[in-house]
Amino acid sequence: MVQKLDEIFNDFKSKIESLDKAADVLSLKATVIGKKGSLAEILKSLKDATPEERKEIGPKSNQIKADIEKMVVAKLQQIEKDEIDKKLAENTIDFSLTDSIMDKGLQAAGLHPVTQIQQEIEDIFISMGFDVLDGPHIEDDFHNFEALNIPETHPARDMQDTFWFKDMKHLLRTHTSTIQVRGMESRKPPFKFVGPGKVFRCERTDATHEMCFHQLEGMMVGKDITVGNLIYFMKTLLREIFQKDMEVRLRPGYFPFVEPGFELDIRWKKPGKGESKHSGWLELLPCGMVHPNVLKAGGIDPEKYNGFAFGLGLDRLVMVKYMIEDIRHLHSGDLRFNKQFKMY
Numbered sequence: 136m137v138q139k140l141d142e143i144f145n146d147f148k149s150k151i152e153s154l155d156k157a158a159d160v161l162s163l164k165a166t167v168i169g170k171k172g173s174l175a176e177i178l179k180s181l182k183d184a185t186p187e188e189r190k191e192i193g194p195k196s197n198q199i200k201a202d203i204e205k206m207v208v209a210k211l212q213q214i215e216k217d218e219i220d221k222k223l224a225e226n227t228i229d230f231s232l233t234d235s236i237m238d239k240g241l242q243a244a245g246l247h248p249v250t251q252i253q254q255e256i257e258d259i260f261i262s263m264g265f266d267v268l269d270g271p272h273i274e275d276d277f278h279n280f281e282a283l284n285i286p287e288t289h290p291a292r293d294m295q296d297t298f299w300f301k302d303m304k305h306l307l308r309t310h311t312s313t314i315q316v317r318g319m320e321s322r323k324p325p326f327k328f329v330g331p332g333k334v335f336r337c338e339r340t341d342a343t344h345e346m347c348f349h350q351l352e353g354m355m356v357g358k359d360i361t362v363g364n365l366i367y368f369m370k371t372l373l374r375e376i377f378q379k380d381m382e383v384r385l386r387p388g389y390f391p392f393v394e395p396g397f398e399l400d401i402r403w404k405k406p407g408k409g410e411s412k413h414s415g416w417l418e419l420l421p422c423g424m425v426h427p428n429v430l431k432a433g434g435i436d437p438e439k440y441n442g443f444a445f446g447l448g449l450d451r452l453v454m455v456k457y458m459i460e461d462i463r464h465l466h467s468g469d470l471r472f473n474k475q476f477k478m479y
């Protein structure tokens with residue numbers, strides 16, 4: 136009988152080794168130490184054993200039971216670990232993705248030229264101490280018009296054809312000047328920030344008009360800010376973008392949220408042959424001194440503080456920089472176009 140016990144145990148040991156599923160391990164365990172298992176069978180026939188045998192078999196079968204239980208626990212842990220290792224091995228991430236894509240003859244993506252110029256301009260302004268703010272595409276009447284000194288009956292609302300939502304209270308922002316209002320609401324003067332993003336107008340598209348384009352708003356508010364400060368920041372920006380000093384001029388321009396308002400032009404000459412229709416003054420960005428009503432709407436006392444604001448058209452800047460003749464190329468998704476602006 137003692138020998139039988141050893142056989143059972145050895146048999147169990149060799150069988151468990153080859154198993155790799157938890158369910159199989161548990162059923163093997165049941166066949167040995169379960170209620171109807173082989174160990175129970177032996178204990179049942181204990182009554183036929185001699186007293187010496189009984190003395191030996193009792194502790195031995197207990198020992199075997201304990202050993203089997205330990206082995207089962209260890210085996211189950213091992214199986215769980217193996218499964219995790221297997222899953223991890225299947226999910227490995229190929230960090231050399233760029234290379235492997237190239238090996239397969241595919242092209243890695245680059246940033247769109249508008250994104251590139253936006254990031255470049257953000258960096259220039261960050262280096263001059265400006266914050267970079269964001270704002271929602273879906274706006275309300277207050278942030279897009281009312282707070283910018285454009286009340287409901289103001290004819291200037293017609294300057295920007297607007298996509299209204301059915302409730303006639305919400306709209307797709309027509310300009311990033313909404314970020315001026317949100318910026319004023321969230322900070323106290325003095326401050327300076329830029330706010331880039333998409334803007335939407337209900338326009339017929341042509342070579343110079345798109346329904347969705349990109350602007351970068353800028354605002355500086357403090358004590359005794361002058362047009363001189365505005366020109367300084369604009370010239371610094373243009374020098375960084377074009378990598379040379381740019382000649383600028385201000386013409387009067389009308390926007391309800393600035394007073395006085397200007398159009399800033401740059402002296403522009405198409406590289407290559409002499410004077411052409413592409414040479415001369417090029418209208419680049421509208422700007423001006425923030426209207427007192429706008430400061431008031433943003434919770435700022437116009438008796439104590441003043442400031443400037445500007446709205447740079449990013450698509451236009453990309454077109455000037457790379458001499459692109461049609462704004463629709465920018466949204467065409469045409470890879471032949473996009474590939475020309477890769478940054479590596």
Ligand code: PHE
Pocket residue numbers: 309310311312390393396421422423444445446447
């Ligand atoms: N928000 C104006 C537009 O989109 C541009 C602008 C911004 C003008 C800031 C003056 C000051 O047309």
